[in-house]
Amino acid sequence: MPGPGFAFMDDAERDNVLEVLAHWHEHRLDFDNPGSTSMVRRFEDAAAARFGVPHCVPVNSGTSALLVALAGLGVGPGDEVIVPGYMFVASIGAVICGGATPVLAEIDESLTLDPADVRERITPRTRAIMPVHMLGAPSDMTALRAIADEHGLALLEDTAQATGGTYRGEPLGTLGAAGAFSLNPFKVVTGLDGGFLLTRDPRLFQRAHSFHDQGWFPHRQETGEGEPVFGLNLRLSDLNAAVALAQLGKLDAVLERTRAVKRDLLARIPERPGMRRRLLHDPEGECGTLAVFVFDSAESAAAVAKRVRCKPLIDSPKHYYGGLPALAAFGRGEPGPFPFRASGTLGDGRDYAKGALPRTDDVLARSVALSTGVSDSYLGAGNGVGPFSTPEDVERVAAEFNAAAAEVLG
Structure with a gap:
């Protein structure tokens, strides 16, 4: 689903x-x-x-x-x-x-x-x-x-x-x-x-x-x-x-289940040196559809993601500004991708290419997500659990992620 x-x-x-x-x-x-x-x-x-x-x-x-x-x-x-x-x-x-x-x-x-x-x-x-x-x-x-x-x-x-x-x-x-x-x-x-x-x-x-x-x-x-x-x-x-x-x-029922499944998964995946959970501005208010882990290095994130059949969040081009070639073309003032824009109304010479937002590049390269409701391999979360996953399913996914993190982070 x-x-x-x-x-x-x-x-x-x-x-x-x-x-x-x-x-x-x-x-x-x-x-x-x-x-x-x-x-x-x-x-x-x-x-x-x-x-x-x-x-x-x-x-x-x-x-x-x-x-x-x-x-x-x-x-x-x-x-x-x-x-x-x-x-x-x-x-x-x-x-x-x-x-x-x-x-x-x-x-x-x-x-x-x-x-x-x-x-x-x-x-x-x-x-x-x-x-x-x-x-x-x-x-x-x-x-x-x-x-x-x-x-x-x-x-x-x-x-x-x-x-x-x-x-x-x-x-x-x-x-x-x-x-x-x-x-x-x-x-x-x-x-x-x-x-x-x-x-x-x-x-x-x-x-x-x-x-x-x-x-x-x-x-x-x-x-x-x-x-x-x-x-x-x-x-x-x-x-x-x-x-x-x-x-x-x-x-309300959907949110209750996704939040409960995410709580169960997170309870089985402890933070460890080199890896922490995503910052949440209101933990009670989030939907609970994805569990995100932020690593200290992009190399660690990529290694863990590969072992659990996911990918770092930066590797989802249409969710990442640096993966949008039409946006970079807009910044350069190229009219081709923009049929309803006059050439004088294009990008003002802005730099939209990868590297324009170094902190964003860094955070996304260090972040890995597991599904707890939304399963989307393009987004990066092609593995995880769903709202009706059994405790055994949750334990299996958590154990796999823990083993990968332990192997990479020591």
């Missing part, structure tokens, strides 16, 4: 899908029907209620959630958005496709944005900071929110990998101006694909909602409060919403 939600699939998802197929002709695209009972509308309302915000925009991917958020914020040409060097390519791609310029910042051993480095990257053109809650764990939102407030910047949370996580009791994705979520198969819960945006800001909601649905005002109204915008078709399908709605109802 790629993500833990898959392990919880049962008749609830099937029944919702069959309901869509049985009643598709009654709502279809729901023109002029604010009382819609479509699965998309039901998911929209359920997600807003689950996370305690007034507004949700269901979309067809987590990437689209980021793009509509930027549109809602009015971020575009001439603006800069600070993004960590460890993310998924969508975090950077949405900024570039929206016309703005990504400004890369260092991560620390939490694998999330280093607030001190963020502060150093702010310029008069900075409009937003994008914390990415990588591998199911929250960024340092206290420090980042203080910086954003001090400089009048928007916080756009990329919560794709941390649905249901919290920071000091507050749901991730609700601490800034907006939060973008993914429902693809490798996430905490899934719609088989899709995503959604959460916000408390009615103007941002209207603009984002209009942008995701060809400029219609929310819920396909011809007119409404706010301003008209051109939009795209980034809608979530009713079939994906049907699956996602059932999965949303299981979110």
Whole structure:
């Protein structure tokens, strides 16, 4: 199973899908029907209620959630958005496709944005900071929110990998101006694909909602409060919403299991000289989908990873800024990879190539992850346990990792 939600699939998802197929002709695209009972509308309302915000925009991917958020914020040409060097390519791609310029910042051993480095990257053109809650764990939102407030910047949370996580009791994705979520198969819960945006800001909601649905005002109204915008078709399908709605109802159960399995695994893998656990800004709030170990040297990390059939986190190109050749080309001002950008709006001669963020390079080269819910060999976590692994499974994986660490570290 790629993500833990898959392990919880049962008749609830099937029944919702069959309901869509049985009643598709009654709502279809729901023109002029604010009382819609479509699965998309039901998911929209359920997600807003689950996370305690007034507004949700269901979309067809987590990437689209980021793009509509930027549109809602009015971020575009001439603006800069600070993004960590460890993310998924969508975090950077949405900024570039929206016309703005990504400004890369260092991560620390939490694998999330280093607030001190963020502060150093702010310029008069900075409009937003994008914390990415990588591998199911929250960024340092206290420090980042203080910086954003001090400089009048928007916080756009990329919560794709941390649905249901919290920071000091507050749901991730609700601490800034907006939060973008993914429902693809490798996430905490899934719609088989899709995503959604959460916000408390009615103007941002209207603009984002209009942008995701060809400029219609929310819920396909011809007119409404706010301003008209051109939009795209980034809608979530009713079939994906049907699956996602059932999965949303299981979110607490999914988190309970992934956290319990991770606690069990970590209890069997002690820290040792030369190896420690990843820094967590809120251990109680992380999703528990991956267990990350940070070694003192890249050589040790690579040796242990090879023995347990994983790989260091730096070896996942689309999660690492140095593995994105199109980004380096953007910095050099090459127009080829960017069909919607004029040559004068490309990268400002910025250095996006590997080596631009030496601390990020160092941390990722020294980090190894085991699955405790999300199994993704591309990400680096192709080995580990899942939400319904037995104690014997957990013991086997822990023993293998301990043996590898002992052999490498002594």
